[in-house]
Amino acid sequence: MRLSNGMTLCSVCMCVLPTNHSEARCKKCEANNETYETQHARLNAAFAKVKSENWKDPINATITATDEEIRVIEDAVIYFTGSLISAQRLKDGRVRIRAAGYYVNIGA
């Protein structure tokens, strides 16, 4: 996707592509053969693991997740709420995930 200022964005994750990049997707999305639909489904599933009853509320969930799953959850929380997570590995192996959530981020 080309913006009016000449920057090009990945058609899947919307990251800014290098100026000499010829593909529509960034290297990471090409490597994962990811489309907008598969990305949305993947992030939606990850967000479902941690979101509150009202998905716009602050996030405070304790779950079982690998480090790789936490990275996907991090992407998902940014994607849906615009807020960053903090992840804390507990003694029992589970992970506590917290984030300010959507309302806080938009200043509502």
Ligand SMILES: [Zn+2]
């Ligand atoms: Zn991408």
